[in-house]
Amino acid sequence: MRSLIFLSFLLLFQTLPLHGAEIYVHMMPWFETKETNNGTWGQHWTMANRNPDNIVDGVPEIASFYHPEIGPYASGDPDVIDWQLGHMKAAGISGIFLDWPGTTDAYDYAKNKENAEAIIEGTKRAGLKFAVVYEDNNLNLAAVPDKIAQGQADMEYLQSNYFTEDNYLKVKDAPLLLDFGPQALHDAEWDEVLEPLDPKATFVTLWNQGQQAGNYVQGEFAWVWADFVDTLIVWYANRNVSVKIGVAYPGFHPFYGEGGWPGPMFYIEYGVPAFNTTWQMALNNTDIIQICTWNDYGEGTIIEPTLEYGTQFLDIIQEYTGSKYTSDDFRKLTDIYFMKKKYADDPVMLKLLRDKHHALVHKFDELT
Template identity: 70%
Template sequence: MKVAVLLLFSWAFSAHGADVYVHMMPWFETKESNSGQWGIHWTMANRNPDNVVDGKQDIASFYHPEIGAYASGDPDVVDWQLGAMKTAGIKGAFIDWPGTTEAFDYPKNKENAEAIIDGTVRAGLQFAVVYEDNNLNLAGVGDKIAQGTADMQYVQSNYFSKGNYVQLDGAPLLLDFGPQALYDDNWDQIFSPLDPKPTFLTLWNQNQQGGSFVKGEYAWVYSNYLDGLNNWYNFQEVPIKVGVAYPGFNSFYEQGGWPGPGFTIEFGTDTFQATFDLALANTDVIQICTWNDYGEGTIIEPTLEFGTQFLDIIQAATGTQYTHADFDEVTEIFLLRKQHANNATMLGHLAQRYHNLVHKFD
């Protein structure tokens, strides 16, 4: 079933009537941002980005960011990422959100997520959060209901009230990557203090575990590829569906020394076009999976291997007035910011240039 998205404000065009968002990871760190150590999502168990192999950093991925391994909280990186989204005609980011648990790298991920949220305002984009309830399991949280309630109250107080937070079906949109730790009436308990209640979506085929407030599901990448997507679009009866498009699935987990999924879906523009077209035919809201999950190999942001090929497809579909040359300008602004990092006058000029670029068609 198709649903209309109610937006507080809108800056980007839609692809054939659909609103296009991207799932974004905020968990990357460099030595400069992480007390002299590369973050684990660049290294996994056995990689070192300080090493260069065949002209590319030795990161835990088959693909390499066009700008090099980066820190997710770096405002220059954020503007490069969100500027590329804006000039592709993407409406905003669904940000993978770790919760407020003080464990592992979760606090840093949350800090980075909020740097990205700040960047959405600069770029004129929307955002919503995708809650990682499995982090409650991974962190060994004893009272999951209490921590989940604290997480939801934080989301309501700090995100839902923002003018560029995505509104779906008349309420703030909240997605959960699961459920994996909270089930059934657990959600009723943690949503009880919230007013209004969010439009709550679980992963596909899991809405039965989402409690009484669940409104629907969102699709994701899985080994059954188009068969699974067609079955979900055609036969899963839920009020709200958010479709998915992705470029493939080429996990580096085994090579990186981590446990993880073992299936592969061919990575490239053919896979992306097929899943994008299928989503356009079936839903009004599409989440691209993902902007930058390098470990699982589902990236659409510009890379050394594929450049802007995935963004070119989105740009053509959205009908935006931006062109391919605008992608180049976004990257040029990023590089100039790094080159002139100690020149306040130049940085002010570049900030204005970025603003003019991302808002020129608003």
């Protein structure tokens, strides 16, 4: 109760910027279908005990309380990517912060990296920006024997393949690099890992962890946590870092317990109220906002269109950004997606549909 009272006070005496913040969404590239995963559904749809081939209460049985509007998908499918990024463009979102597994060849990391690169190609088609969120914990999970050497190899790959892209996001005149940690690398180890970069990236860690990331760190990004707004209030008001990236999210409704996986089990009621609260706080306190997440179905933080919530979260973003697109454009994007799948074997129809999608996504470009 005290947090909510303080939050009301905080919001009352701060001025909401008018269409000033840049909005990005944290995006997962790790979903697979039977067609893309050697005849079995990817683990992020199944966890330990779900099977999307089973229809329960009219929807596929996936490891989530929420269901994609277009059904369980493959992250590397260009039609899926265009549907996702088209919705972002129509909402006025600037781009994506892409969860990136590194170049370690373990588990499903190589496929995730392949999907990530398909998504990056999609950002070019849509006219969106992107930056990478490095998962340094994968060095732990893959039991990498020389974490510093592998970290350096990952940085060199980023510099050679991503940072040079015209649509890679730059902050403070350098490529923005976020790390979901530190978890595997700490302190001076980060200095060694980042040393090969030229120019140095604008390096940003998870909130309240910048002091563990060596001398090159320049900021932090906020995330969802069990106490909802309490830590956010303190972090926004008191954390003195050069680059501060705020967060908005619709709640936290994890499926780990039901799905038989380990993971955080706290609960924040999912829906528009939680999104509005964190959204307004972020707008009032930061110039760059990361929405967590676009599509983490396992943790229940999704804002992409679902059967349960439609485009409610995108509608809020669209209103703030003053996007010239409308909710009807969201519907058209989904209609085009389903038509592409219907006519997947008809190259003439596919070209017409792709042209139609392109025209829709870019119809206001000349006005911006």
